[in-house]
Amino acid sequence: MAEPMLFDAIPQAPNLRSGLVNTLIAQIESGDLAPGQRLPTEQEIVAATGVSRTVVREALAALRARGLITTRQGLGAFVAKDPLPRTFSILPDDLESIDEVLRVLELRMGIEVEATGLAAERRSDAALEQMSSRLDALEAAVRAGEPGSEEDFGFHRAILAATRNANFTRLFDTFGSAMIPRQWTRLDRMTVPEREKYLARMQREHRAILAAIEARDVKAARRAMRSHLTKSYARFETLRDKAGRGD
Incomplete structure (x- = not known):
C-alpha cells in the first residue's frame, strides 16, 4: 500500500x-x-x-x-529508527542557494554576537595579534583577486578562540570555511575599483569589531559584530532579489 x-x-x-x-x-x-x-x-x-x-x-x-x-x-x-542526526555540520554543498546562506548567517548571529562580547572581556594581547594578522592576510588575499574565505574564517575563528571557551572554536571547526560563503561574491568579476570598494567596506566592519575587542568594550563588540553580520545578511538578500529579477 x-x-x-x-x-x-x-x-x-x-x-x-x-x-x-x-x-x-x-x-x-x-x-x-x-x-x-x-x-x-x-x-x-x-x-x-x-x-x-x-x-x-x-x-x-x-x-x-x-x-x-x-x-x-x-x-x-x-x-531510520533513530532519525535524529547525532552530529551537526554545514558543508559547502549545503550552501547552493542564497536562502541557505541566509539561514547560516542567522545561526552565526546567534553564536558570534555573544562570543564577540566574551572575546572583548577575556582577550589576551596574543589573541589581538592573531586577529590583526588574519585581517592583514584577508586584505592581501582580496587585493590579489582571491576569495579570501580561509582568511576571513581565520579572523572570525580567532575571535572565538579569544573567548577561552573551546566549545566555540570546536563548533566553528565543524563547519569550516563553509561558514564564509564567499563563492557568491565573485571577486573575479569585479573591476579593480569595485574590488577596492568591497575590501574597504568589509575591512571597515572588521576593524570596528577588532577595535571594540581591543578596548574591552563588551557592548560595542557585540554591536559591531551584529552590525557586520546584519549588513552581510542584507547584501545577500539584495543578491537574491537581483537573481529573482534576472538582473
Whole structure:
C-alpha cells in the first residue's frame, strides 16, 4: 500500500536537490514521516514535487549519508529508527542557494554576537595579534583577486578562540570555511575599483569589531559584530532579489 503524499511541489529554487532534502528533513523532524515509515517511491516523489528522478535520487542519497533514511533491497527507502542526526555540520554543498546562506548567517548571529562580547572581556594581547594578522592576510588575499574565505574564517575563528571557551572554536571547526560563503561574491568579476570598494567596506566592519575587542568594550563588540553580520545578511538578500529579477 502506497504511503500518502506528505509534501506539495517544492519551490523552484536554484538548487532543487537541497529544496527536496530540506522538505524531507522537516517532515522527519516533525514526525510527519515517522521512524520506520516507508518513504514514497521515487516516481511518487517525482509526481508530488515536480522534480526529476535524478534530483530525487540525489536527495535520497544525501539523506542516507546523514543517517536519516535507510534502504532495503526491493522494498524501498525507510525513515531510520533513530532519525535524529547525532552530529551537526554545514558543508559547502549545503550552501547552493542564497536562502541557505541566509539561514547560516542567522545561526552565526546567534553564536558570534555573544562570543564577540566574551572575546572583548577575556582577550589576551596574543589573541589581538592573531586577529590583526588574519585581517592583514584577508586584505592581501582580496587585493590579489582571491576569495579570501580561509582568511576571513581565520579572523572570525580567532575571535572565538579569544573567548577561552573551546566549545566555540570546536563548533566553528565543524563547519569550516563553509561558514564564509564567499563563492557568491565573485571577486573575479569585479573591476579593480569595485574590488577596492568591497575590501574597504568589509575591512571597515572588521576593524570596528577588532577595535571594540581591543578596548574591552563588551557592548560595542557585540554591536559591531551584529552590525557586520546584519549588513552581510542584507547584501545577500539584495543578491537574491537581483537573481529573482534576472538582473
